[in-house]
Amino acid sequence: MKKTLLAAALLAGFAGAAQAQSNVTLYGIVDAGFNYTKLEGQASRKGIDSGLMGQSRWGIRGSEDIGNGLKAIFTLESGFNADDGTQLQNRLFGRYAFVGVESASAGRLTIGRTTNLGFMWAAGIVNPFGLSFGTSTVGSTFGYNDADLGAGRADNTIYYYSPNFAGFQGALGYSFNVNGQEAGGSRNNDRLFDVGLKYDNGPLKAVITYQYLNPTSATPNNGKFKNLTLGANYDFGVVAVYGGYAHAKNIRNVGAWNASAAFGRTNTGATAANFTKDNAWTLGLSAPLGPGKAYAAYQKATQSKVKGFAVGYAYDLSKRTNLYAYYAQNEVRNWTTGQDLDAKQFALGLQHRF
Numbered sequence: 001m002k003k004t005l006l007a008a009a010l011l012a013g014f015a016g017a018a019q020a021q022s023n024v025t026l027y028g029i030v031d032a033g034f035n036y037t038k039l040e041g042q043a044s045r046k047g048i049d050s051g052l053m054g055q056s057r058w059g060i061r062g063s064e065d066i067g068n069g070l071k072a073i074f075t076l077e078s079g080f081n082a083d084d085g086t087q088l089q090n091r092l093f094g095r096y097a098f099v100g101v102e103s104a105s106a107g108r109l110t111i112g113r114t115t116n117l118g119f120m121w122a123a124g125i126v127n128p129f130g131l132s133f134g135t136s137t138v139g140s141t142f143g144y145n146d147a148d149l150g151a152g153r154a155d156n157t158i159y160y161y162s163p164n165f166a167g168f169q170g171a172l173g174y175s176f177n178v179n180g181q182e183a184g185g186s187r188n189n190d191r192l193f194d195v196g197l198k199y200d201n202g203p204l205k206a207v208i209t210y211q212y213l214n215p216t217s218a219t220p221n222n223g224k225f226k227n228l229t230l231g232a233n234y235d236f237g238v239v240a241v242y243g244g245y246a247h248a249k250n251i252r253n254v255g256a257w258n259a260s261a262a263f264g265r266t267n268t269g270a271t272a273a274n275f276t277k278d279n280a281w282t283l284g285l286s287a288p289l290g291p292g293k294a295y296a297a298y299q300k301a302t303q304s305k306v307k308g309f310a311v312g313y314a315y316d317l318s319k320r321t322n323l324y325a326y327y328a329q330n331e332v333r334n335w336t337t338g339q340d341l342d343a344k345q346f347a348l349g350l351q352h353r354f
Contacts, residue, residue, distance in 0.1 A: 022065065026354075028058035032082040033324075033349015035134070039332075040341040050082040052347040053314065053324045054132045057095055066101075073108070074099045095153070108161040117171055117196035117209040118144025118229045119152035125198070125207045126231030126244025128286035128295045129310060129326075135345045136310035136328040141280040141301040143227045143248035148213055150178045154192055167201025178213070187217045206232035215252065223250030223276065231282070242284035242297070249277045269336030275303035291316045295326070305333035305340065320353045 035049040050056045059077030066072050077095035079088030088094055098112030114120075124130035127138035139145045145152035159173035176182050177189035196209035213225035231244025254270050284297030292315040300307035312326030330343045 022063065024060060024062035026058070026060055029054055029056055029351060029353050030082050031056045031349060031351040033347055035349075036344075036346045038342075038344045040343070048083045049347075050080070050084075052134055052349045053322075053326075053351050055079050055088070055095075056082040059096065063102075069103050069105060071102050072099070073102055073110075089153075098157075103163075105163060107163045110157070110159045110161075112157065113153060113155050114157055114159060114173075115153050116144060116149055116192070116194050116211055117173065118142070118149075118211060118227060121171075121196055121198050122207045122209045122229040122231065122244070125205045125233055126229065126242060127282045127297050127299065128233075128240070128242050128284040129297055129312065133295070133310065133312055133324075133326050134328060134347055135308070135330055135343065136295075136297065136312060136326055138244070138282055138297075138299060140308065140330065141282065141299045141304075141306050142229060142244070142246040143251075143278065143280070144209070144211070144229055144246075146225070146227065146248070146251070146253075148178070148190065148215070148225050148252050149192065149211055149227065150175075154178045154194075155180060156182060157192075159194075164200075167199050169198055169200070171196045183216075190215050203235040203237075204232065205234075223252060225250050225252055239285055239287040242282070242286070244282045246280040247277070248280075251276050251278065269334065270304070271335075274335050278303040289313065292322065305331075307331050308343075322351055324349055324351060 031052060031054050032048060032050050033052050035052055036044065036046050038044040057077055057079045059075060061075040063071045063073045075096045075098055076093045078093050079095050080086065081088065096114055098110040098114050100108060100110035102108035119131070122144060123138050123142070129136040129138060131137055131139065154175040155178060156176040157173055159171060161171045162169055173194040175192035178192045179190060182189050191214040193212040196207065198207040199205065208230040211227040215224065226249045229244065229246045233240055233242040254272050254274065254276065278301050280299065280301040282297060282299035284295070286293055286295050292313060295312040296310070298309045308328060308330030310326060310328035312324065314322045314324040316322045325348045328345045331340050332343050333340055
C-alpha cells in the first residue's frame with residue numbers, strides 16, 4: 001500500500017515537473033465594426049465587416065524547455081471573418097504554421113509558414129498604421145505584401161533570427177516555394193531569399209529588409225522580383241514620428257500589384273508597359289491622447305500612381321479592448337482610362353484581444 005502511494009506521488013511529481021517546463025497558450029483578436037467605402041464612379045458600400053483595425057484571428061502557441069538553454073516552440077494561427085464566421089486565406093492555419101527552437105544566447109530557428117521580414121518587421125516601424133486600419137495600412141503602397149511574395153506570408157520556409165545585441169537583431173530566411181507545395185526541380189518553384197536588420201532601443205526604432213524572389217521558369221515576365229524596405233520612427237513622448245521608403249523592381253504581376261482589402265493598389269488595366277518597378281514613401285505621426293492614441297499618415301507610390309492620407313484614433317476601454325475610428329482617402333489610377341479615382345473609407349469598430 002505504501003509503495004503504491006509512493007509511486008502515485010512520484011508520478012504526480014513528474015507530471016507536475018513536465019507541466020511546469022512546457023506551456024500552451026490560446027490567444028486571438030475579434031474585431032468588427034461599421035465600414036463605409038466609396039470609389040469614384042461606383043456606388044458606395046455600407047455594412048458590418050471584420051478586421052477593420054486588425055484581422056480577426058485565433059491561435060495556439062507553445063514552448064517546452066528541452067534542456068541546455070533550448071526551447072522547442074510552435075505557433076498555429078488562423079484568420080477568420082467575425083461578421084460572418086468564414087475562414088480566411090483558404091486554409092485552417094493561413095496566418096502562421098511553424099515549429100522551431102530558440103535560445104536566449106543563440107537565437108531562434110523556425111520551419112513552416114510565416115511572414116516575410118518586410119511584413120513582420122518593417123510595416124510597424126515605418127508607418128503608425130502598420131499592417132492595420134484597412135486602406136490606411138502602409139501595404140497600400142509598399143511592396144512587402146505583393147502577391148508574388150505570398151501576400152506577405154511565405155510557405156515552406158526556414159528562418160533564423162539572431163539574439164538581440166544592444167538593440168540590434170538580424171534575420172535570414174529562405175522559402176523553397178512561396179506559394180503552395182514544392183514541385184520537382186528547383187526551377188519549377190518560386191524561391192524566396194529574405195534578409196533583415198532592425199534596431200529597437202529606447203525611443204528609436206529602425207529597420208531595413210530585402211526580399212529577392214527567384215521565380216519558376218514557367219512564369220511569364222520572368223524577372224527576379226526584388227523588394228527593399230527601410231525606415232525608422234522616434235518617440236519623443238508627446239508624439240512619435242515615422243518615415244519610410246520602399247523600392248520594388250521587376251514586378252511580375254503588374255495588373256494585380258499589391259491588392260489591398262477595399263480598393264487596393266489594383267491598377268485597373270495596368271501592364272508591364274506602364275510600370276515594372278515602383279518607389280514608395282511614407283510619413284506619419286502618432287500621439288497619446290486621453291486613454292488612447294491618435295494616428296495620422298501620408299503615403300505615395302510613384303510609378304503605380306497611388307497616394308493618400310489617413311487619420312485614426314483608438315480609445316482604450318481596458319488593456320485588451322478598444323473602440324476605434326479612422327478615415328482614409330486615397331487616389332488610385334485606372335490605367336485603362338488614364339483617370340485618377342478618389343477612394344474613401346470610414347470605419348468605426350470594436351476590438352477585443354484575448
